[in-house]
Amino acid sequence: MSELCHGIIGDAEAIRALVSSDTSALTSAQEWQRRATGAAATMHSVVHTLALLIRRADELHPTGAPRIKHALQSSYDRCDQAFNKWQAVRKAWEPFTTEIQNAPPSPLQEPLRDLVVRTKRVISSNPTWTIGNRTPTLPKSPGLACADDRRHAPVILAVEHATEALLVLAEHDLTQIIKAMESGRILTRRQARIGTSYQAAPNTITSKLLTAYHQVIGHASTQFMPLRKAALNTSSPELRPTTSAQITSLMRRRVRSRVDKMYKKLEKSGSKPDKNFDKDKLDANTAASDGRLSGLKRGEANPSASANYRTAQP
Numbered sequence: 459m460s461e462l463c464h465g466i467i468g469d470a471e472a473i474r475a476l477v478s479s480d481t482s483a484l485t486s487a488q489e490w491q492r493r494a495t496g497a498a499a500t501m502h503s504v505v506h507t508l509a510l511l512i513r514r515a516d517e518l519h520p521t522g523a524p525r526i527k528h529a530l531q532s533s534y535d536r537c538d539q540a541f542n543k544w545q546a547v548r549k550a551w552e553p554f555t556t557e558i559q560n561a562p563p564s565p566l567q568e569p570l571r572d573l574v575v576r577t578k579r580v581i582s583s584n585p586t587w588t589i590g591n592r593t594p595t596l597p598k599s600p601g602l603a604c605a606d607d608r609r610h611a612p613v614i615l616a617v618e619h620a621t622e623a624l625l626v627l628a629e630h631d632l633t634q635i636i637k638a639m640e641s642g643r644i645l646t647r648r649q650a651r652i653g654t655s656y657q658a659a660p661n662t663i664t665s666k667l668l669t670a671y672h673q674v675i676g677h678a679s680t681q682f683m684p685l686r687k688a689a690l691n692t693s694s695p696e697l698r699p700t701t702s703a704q705i706t707s708l709m710r711r712r713v714r715s716r717v718d719k720m721y722k723k724l725e726k727s728g729s730k731p732d733k734n735f736d737k738d739k740l741d742a743n744t745a746a747s748d749g750r751l752s753g754l755k756r757g758e759a760n761p762s763a764s765a766n767y768r769t770a771q772p
Contacts, residue, residue: 459609463616465576470623472569477630480566486558487644489567490631491551496570497624498548501541503577504617506597508534510581511610511688514600525691526610532684533614537621540681543674544624550670554659555645556638566627573620580613610692611701618685618708625678632671639664682708 512530515523571589579587580603584595604610638644644664645656686705693701 459580459603460612462576462580463612466573466580466616467619469569469573469576470619473566473573473623474626476566476569477626480564480630482564485556485564485631485634485638486561487551487554487556489561489564490635491548492563492567493570493627493631494544494548494551496567496574497627498541498544499574500570500577500620500624501537501544503574503581504620505534505538505541506581507577507603507613507617508537510598510600510603511613514604515610517600518606526688529684529688529691530610533617533681533688536677536681536684537617540621540674540677543670543677547628547667547670547674550667553646553663554667555647555656556643557645557656570627573623577620608692608694608697611689611697614685614689614692615701615704618682618689618705621678621681621685622708625675628671628675628678632668632675635667635671639668 508530512527512534515526515530519526575588579585581598582595583598583602584591584593587595604613635644639659642658644659644667646659646663647656686709689701689705690698
């Protein structure tokens with residue numbers, strides 16, 4: 459399990475790196491739909507992973523550990539919502555195409571494919587499962603997924619890395635898609651007397667696609683606080699400082715990305731940032747205020763929450 463978690467984090471880092479360097483303006487509709495399909499498949503496995511952790515927490519603490527169970531249940535609920543929104547994005551692409559068709563997969567497809575495989579192996583009893591495997595596999599038992607509470611946090615942190623990378627991907631794709639729409643590259647089929655022709659997709663149709671992306675971004679952004687609470691609440695006292703440091707690093711990176719975007723918008727608009735504007739200081743201050751790490755450590759108990767999860771089947 460440790461190797462899988464490290465691999466998931468590596469795949470997430472690869473996705474982030476490729477997104478930040480991707481300047482291609484010729485992405486096809488098929489490519490965007492493949493990315494959404496990969497993201498939905500990843501989130502499907504994430505949801506089932508959290509269900510396994512909930513079941514294991516109930517096995518280890520039949521009548522106790524309300525903070526752990528509540529944090530895991532909240533994480534499950536938020537990730538399940540994000541999974542459904544990724545599914546909606548995938549389906550929203552069905553009426554569309556672009557002038558570029560049957561293009562080869564982009565470099566982003568490789569780490570995304572690896573992420574799908576590794577997150578699936580976390581929940582599958584088949585350690586060699588891969589895409590295209592049609593043989594039914596049994597779900598992994600909760601005890602194999604996490605032998606004890608100390609094993610929860612690394613899995614949850616790997617899940618956060620994966621979900622955060624998918625959020626970065628969604629934000630990047632939405633920016634590209636808006637540009638493609640503005641230039642008339644997003645097309646819909648139009649039936650003609652002879653064959654099929656294409657036309658620029660009208661706003662009445664493209665608005666549904668944009669809404670699907672905005673919703674997946676909005677729901678994905680709500681995943682992180684419950685996941686961080688779950689990681690901290692399941693960490694043993696000796697491991698909590700390490701877990702807290704990893705969470706802070708993820709938070710700072712997320713906030714730094716937002717600060718950089720704000721700074722670039724200022725420069726692009728021709729406005730000059732205040733001479734005392736310090737991106738590093740703003741980054742650190744914002745991360746500290748957004749994190750509320752003391753609140754994360756305390757958590758909020760809700761003993762009834764753990765009874766509401768749905769048993770997941772991969």
